[in-house]
Amino acid sequence: EELRMSKMNNFDVQSTKICALCGRTDDCPEKYGEKRTYVEYNLTVHYYCLLMSSGIWQRGEEDEGVDGFLITDIRKEVKRAAKLKCNICKKKGASIGCVAPKCKRSYHFPCGLQRECIFQFMEDFRSYCWEHRPVQEFVDKEPTGASQCTICLDLVEQLPVYNVLKSPCCKNAWFHRECLQYQALSAGIFFFRCTVCNNKDKFQKEMLRMGIHIPERDASWELEENAYQDLLHCYQHCDVKRCLCKKGRDYNEPDSKWEIKRCQYCGSRGTHLACSSMKSWEQNWECMECRSIFAKSGKYSKRKKRALGTSEKTNGTTCLLEEPPAKSPRQSSGSSRSFLLQSPKIMCQNLSPCSYLEQPASNRWDIGTMSLSSVMSNRNWSLRHKRLKQQRREVCNILKELKLQVKTKTTRLNINAENIWSSALKGFRQRIFSPTNTIEVNFSNGKNRSKTNTSAASKHHFFQLLMHHLQNSSLFEGSSGKNLSLDFQAVKENLYYEAGKMIAVSLVHGGPPPGFFSKTLFNCLVYGPENAKPALEDVADVDVAQTIKMIKYANSLSSLQSTLQDCHEFLTAAGCLRPVKALCDKNMLVNDILIYHVIKRITLPLESFRQGLKTLGVLEKMEMHPDLFSSILCHKPGRLSAETVYNLFTIHSSSDVNKVEGADFWMGYLQDVESGESVVTLEDILLFVTGSCYIPAIGFDPEPNIKFLHIRYPIGNRLLNCLELPITETYQQFKNKMELTIMNTLRVERD
Numbered sequence: 218e219e220l221r222m223s224k225m226n227n228f229d230v231q232s233t234k235i236c237a238l239c240g241r242t243d244d245c246p247e248k249y250g251e252k253r254t255y256v257e258y259n260l261t262v263h264y265y266c267l268l269m270s271s272g273i274w275q276r277g278e279e280d281e282g283v284d285g286f287l288i289t290d291i292r293k294e295v296k297r298a299a300k301l302k303c304n305i306c307k308k309k310g311a312s313i314g315c316v317a318p319k320c321k322r323s324y325h326f327p328c329g330l331q332r333e334c335i336f337q338f339m340e341d342f343r344s345y346c347w348e349h350r351p352v353q354e355f356v357d358k359e360p361t362g363a364s365q366c367t368i369c370l371d372l373v374e375q376l377p378v379y380n381v382l383k384s385p386c387c388k389n390a391w392f393h394r395e396c397l398q399y400q401a402l403s404a405g406i407f408f409f410r411c412t413v414c415n416n417k418d419k420f421q422k423e424m425l426r427m428g429i430h431i432p433e434r435d436a437s438w439e440l441e442e443n444a445y446q447d448l449l450h451c452y453q454h455c456d457v458k459r460c461l462c463k464k465g466r467d468y469n470e471p472d473s474k475w476e477i478k479r480c481q482y483c484g485s486r487g488t489h490l491a492c493s494s495m496k497s498w499e500q501n502w503e504c505m506e507c508r509s510i511f512a513k514s515g516k517y518s519k520r521k522k523r524a525l526g527t528s529e530k531t532n533g534t535t536c537l538l539e540e541p542p543a544k545s546p547r548q549s550s551g552s553s554r555s556f557l558l559q560s561p562k563i564m565c566q567n568l569s570p571c572s573y574l575e576q577p578a579s580n581r582w583d584i585g586t587m588s589l590s591s592v593m594s595n596r597n598w599s600l601r602h603k604r605l606k607q608q609r610r611e612v613c614n615i616l617k618e619l620k621l622q623v624k625t626k627t628t629r630l631n632i633n634a635e636n637i638w639s640s641a642l643k644g645f646r647q648r649i650f651s652p653t654n655t656i657e658v659n660f661s662n663g664k665n666r667s668k669t670n671t672s673a674a675s676k677h678h679f680f681q682l683l684m685h686h687l688q689n690s691s692l693f694e695g696s697s698g699k700n701l702s703l704d705f706q707a708v709k710e711n712l713y714y715e716a717g718k719m720i721a722v723s724l725v726h727g728g729p730p731p732g733f734f735s736k737t738l739f740n741c742l743v744y745g746p747e748n749a750k751p752a753l754e755d756v757a758d759v760d761v762a763q764t765i766k767m768i769k770y771a772n773s774l775s776s777l778q779s780t781l782q783d784c785h786e787f788l789t790a791a792g793c794l795r796p797v798k799a800l801c802d803k804n805m806l807v808n809d810i811l812i813y814h815v816i817k818r819i820t821l822p823l824e825s826f827r828q829g830l831k832t833l834g835v836l837e838k839m840e841m842h843p844d845l846f847s848s849i850l851c852h853k854p855g856r857l858s859a860e861t862v863y864n865l866f867t868i869h870s871s872s873d874v875n876k877v878e879g880a881d882f883w884m885g886y887l888q889d890v891e892s893g894e895s896v897v898t899l900e901d902i903l904l905f906v907t908g909s910c911y912i913p914a915i916g917f918d919p920e921p922n923i924k925f926l927h928i929r930y931p932i933g934n935r936l937l938n939c940l941e942l943p944i945t946e947t948y949q950q951f952k953n954k955m956e957l958t959i960m961n962t963l964r965v966e967r968d
Contacts, residue, residue, distance in 0.1 A: 234261035237295045238312050239325040266326040270312040317349035333379040335428040367412045368396040385423040386416040401431045408436040453477050457492045480504040608848035616915040628654040637682045674908025680728030688733045694757035698735030701822045713822040717829020725833050730849035730914040743843045751815035769807050849914050857899040859887035867922040879925040882951045897959050905933040905959045906940045930958045
């Protein structure tokens with residue numbers, strides 16, 4: 218035991234230590250494995266870097282060295298790798314080689330991930346470079362369109378590319394690679410299986426072949442202490458229409474008339490004995506849901522009727538519904554993504570420009586039924602794409618007019634990077650805050666406050682994080698195109714107003730286009746709720762959506778009336794109960810339910826949100842130019858392209874510089890970056906020059922420009938948004954200097 222404790226003391230995770238194999242300080246267990254520092258041996262390694270290295274094997278026992286890798290062997294491998302240059306970053310220390318015959322490529326593990334190499338975490342831990350990596354077999358008859366990733370529910374293109382994987386056991390099951398990887402890390406080898414058919418053996422074998430790491434341990438939820446503690450609590454709440462107990466519905470006094478009796482069938486509903494006129498505990502009691510099930514022609518129906526409304530009077534008087542909210546918690550179509558919220562994919566998906574073909578947020582799911590090639594070749598899409606770009610340019614000019622209100626007087630926001638919402642709310646509510654003041658942002662992390670070098674960079678990053686948080690907050694509901702949700706606590710705390718205010722301030726002060734409003738929400742804001750026409754996809758609550766579908770697709774009057782009987786309480790609470798004498802009456806009923814659930818139900822949040830958007834005159838401009846503002850509020854920006862970045866910069870050159878040749882090198886480099894033939898991205902270039910990885914809705918001020926000068930390395934002047942580029946004799950020299958400078962600069966900033 219003492220020996221074991223001694224070894225544990227030698228082990229310490231220190232984010233500042235450099236991995237001996239890849240030379241990086243990153244501490245990201247999900248991507249690189251656990252980062253381990255052995256003080257006694259002065260050694261730090263990423264576990265995956267060690268595991269995938271080509272010249273080392275586990276020659277010791279599990280408790281020797283690093284999980285069986287002897288320290289002497291690790292040092293030999295480090296020396297061997299020091300002689301090998303990485304084919305990706307061009308630096309020494311490439312310990313991993315492609316196993317394909319005659320392939321001599323070597324690379325670091327992080328570089329291999331970035332270049333989309335395949336690492337097989339099984340058998341002899343093989344690695345394949347980007348040219349020789351295994352690919353999945355696709356049947357020619359299968360459509361190449363888009364469908365839902367069955368994990369995160371976002372769109373995934375049905376194409377044989379690195380970031381997309383297909384289930385080997387289900388024809389229509391497609392996944393994002395990172396979604397699968399994070400599920401595998403969470404589920405472990407015992408619970409990782411196909412999310413559609415639950416197949417384990419065939420599914421795991423294929424995923425291991427394609428480079429998904431499945432750890433040999435129990436699922437994360439099984440390892441969590443007291444994870445199932447809530448299951449030990451008995452339901453204690455009185456759910457009858459009129460509760461007679463003066464001490465409240467949650468009061469329970471055993472062996473008295475105020476003892477709570479649970480439903481004998483489901484156990485998920487309760488009543489005080491006195492509230493249901495029960496004389497003793499021995500009497501049986503069933504809730505309205507279970508009672509309605511057994512009342513149907515003597516046959517047991519597995520489908521449980523749910524009380525779909527939650528409207529109650531909050532002053533303690535009679536409830537509108539006999540039943541409380543449904544037995545299972547209210548769900549939205551995005552709820553299954555909750556365990557992925559911290560994954561880099563999900564974060565990047567919301568923070569960086571999206572690639573959903575400029576479709577409206579509320580209509581993106583429609584792409585799944587179309588062929589991707591037909592969409593791209595469709596002339597109407599091209600025209601719509603050009604029109605959106607033109608509209609965004611016009612919005613940019615309108616926002617610049619609104620920015621004339623902003624004064625030089627500054628307001629400083631101290632933002633905690635670990636709690637972006639609370640610190641932003643505190644900053645916006647401080648007495649000295651004014652939306653017409655110039656905003657400066659200082660980021661702090663816990664107790665250690667660190668001031669960023671450029672206020673522009675920190676402000677861009679702040680608004681980016683804030684918009685991402687709002688999109689995924691409880692103030693909005695829906696999977697892609699968002700509508701306002703009904704959160705009584707948020708109404709009480711006036712959070713909808715603050716959210717509208719933050720979006721307005723972000724637009725005028727250089728934040729990213731939100732892009733997540735549904736068309737219905739936008740129409741409510743601009744034309745008024747009375748002129749909006751909600752659709753079924755605007756309903757986020759799966760139970761309500763299911764009820765609407767059953768009514769909408771009822772094929773006979775009897776089935777329609779039976780459905781209406783099942784959801785009688787919900788229709789009553791919604792004020793949508795109407796006599797149905799013909800099958801065609803269902804259309805008007807469906808429309809009434811949609812208007813109630815999507816619009817009338819959120820009247821208070823909507824009005825509060827509108828008031829917030831009036832900040833700096835943003836809502837007024839939205840009402841004057843609805844088509845223009847729809848392009849930035851309902852549409853995500855397209856992915857950055859080489860052409861977009863090239864057109865963003867104005868090229869200046871001195872008299873003795875060949876402007877045309879320099880521009881050719883610049884354009885050629887952007888094309889290489891776009892095609893993946895570079896270690897940097899277009900977002901990295903934008904961040905290097907402007908401090909922002911996105912193009913703000915208002916554009917950049919001053920406008921980005923380029924100068925070709927007689928300097929050794931490129932310089933990004935974020936104060937002037939100026940990129941100073943070196944004059945070189947060859948394109949390869951130009952490219953090498955660009956990549957070296959950008960990568961090192963951004964790495965230092967991240968560190």
